[in-house]
Amino acid sequence: NVPIKINYQMKRLKQITIVLVLSGFIFTQNPYAQNNIVKTKSENSEIVLPPLPYAENELEPYISAQTVMLHYGKHLKGYIDNVNRLIKEISNLEGKDLETIVKQSEGSLYNNAAQAWNHIFYFDAFSPHAQHLPSGNLEKQINKQWGNFENFKTAFTNTANNLFGSGWVWLIKNKNGTLDIIGESNAGNVLKGNGKPLLGVDIWEHAYYLDYQNRRAEHIDGLWNIIDWSIVDRRYNE
Ligand code: MN
Numbered sequence: 149n150v151p152i153k154i155n156y157q158m159k160r161l162k163q164i165t166i167v168l169v170l171s172g173f174i175f176t177q178n179p180y181a182q183n184n185i186v187k188t189k190s191e192n193s194e195i196v197l198p199p200l201p202y203a204e205n206e207l208e209p210y211i212s213a214q215t216v217m218l219h220y221g222k223h224l225k226g227y228i229d230n231v232n233r234l235i236k237e238i239s240n241l242e243g244k245d246l247e248t249i250v251k252q253s254e255g256s257l258y259n260n261a262a263q264a265w266n267h268i269f270y271f272d273a274f275s276p277h278a279q280h281l282p283s284g285n286l287e288k289q290i291n292k293q294w295g296n297f298e299n300f301k302t303a304f305t306n307t308a309n310n311l312f313g314s315g316w317v318w319l320i321k322n323k324n325g326t327l328d329i330i331g332e333s334n335a336g337n338v339l340k341g342n343g344k345p346l347l348g349v350d351i352w353e354h355a356y357y358l359d360y361q362n363r364r365a366e367h368i369d370g371l372w373n374i375i376d377w378s379i380v381d382r383r384y385n386e
Contacts, residue, residue, distance in 0.1 A: 193243045194232045197225050198268060206276035210370035212359050223354055224267040230260040250339050262337035266316055270348050275376035282377045286346075286384040289327055301372060304349075307331045308368045311351050319347040321384055346383045347375065 200220055205213035231249065234257045235242050241249050241257070246268075249261040281297055282290055294300040307329050308317045315333040320343030322328060327346075330338060338345050349371065356367035 195228050195246050195264065197228050201272060202274070202276050207274055207374050210374050211274075211356075215356070215358050218358070219350075219355060220267070220271060224264065224271070227260045227264040227267065231257065231264055234260060247339060250337055259335045262335040262339075265339070266335065266337055266348050266350070269345065270350050273347055273376060273379050274374045275379070276374065278374050278376035279378040279381075280372070280375075282384075283381055284385070285325075286377075286381050289325065289384075293327055304329050305365065305368050308349060308351055309365050314352040316351060317349045318343075318345055319380070320345055344383070347380050 200216070204216040204220075207216060211219075231246070235249065238253070238257060241252060244252075246261060246265050250258065250265050253261055281287070287297070290297060290300045294303060304317060304319065308331070311317060311331040311333075313333060315331060316336050318330045318332060318338050320328050320330060320338050320341075322343050328343060330343075331351075332338065338348075349368070351364070356364060360367040360370075
């Protein structure tokens with residue numbers, strides 16, 4: 149029995165080592181940081197929940213820690229878990245990065261993959277030390293199309309407030325460098341179109357109901373304090 153027991157313990161030790169190495173990988177690497185969003189995957193090729201780029205309470209008072217905890221830790225995690233489950237049934241997409249899955253899927257897999265991508269992109273654009281205004285090329289383009297940043301904010305906010313039901317408001321960059329504000333229903337993701345997403349704002353009630361109840365406009369107003377335009381600038385210039 150002794151050799152068997154040792155063998156078993158070695159096996160356990162190997163398993164524990166693998167888990168520790170993988171945990172180390174997950175906690176030290178943020179595959180979604182610096183806009184390498186959803187290009188990198190974990191070693192077992194599943195989509196992983198990236199670490200939040202800030203603490204759960206750091207977006208207060210605009211988004212509460214409780215909302216971040218539920219929205220990031222439960223809603224986003226749920227979408228990622230669903231992708232990892234559903235992808236097994238669609239063999240030609242298994243092992244692909246999230247962006248590819250969004251572009252090439254339909255139905256339930258698309259809904260979950262798009263929601264996963266949208267949320268990672270959304271949380272990645274916030275910072276407790278946000279740069280409140282665009283600069284450089286993006287600032288010039290916004291001024292060219294809307295006159296000034298305040299007018300742009302009004303146009304974006306109006307699209308958000310007028311979107312019926314659940315969905316997303318996107319700022320996208322077209323191939324010729326011009327910008328568009330687009331409202332999309334449900335999981336609506338712009339990656340299937342021609343534009344490059346620069347900013348996505350979640351209009352589902354779960355994004356704000358705990359903090360603002362039905363006051364969507366007030367929630368959108370608050371977001372301008374935490375949207376980091378240095379990140380949006382970078383996305384525009386890439
Ligand atoms: Mn959401």
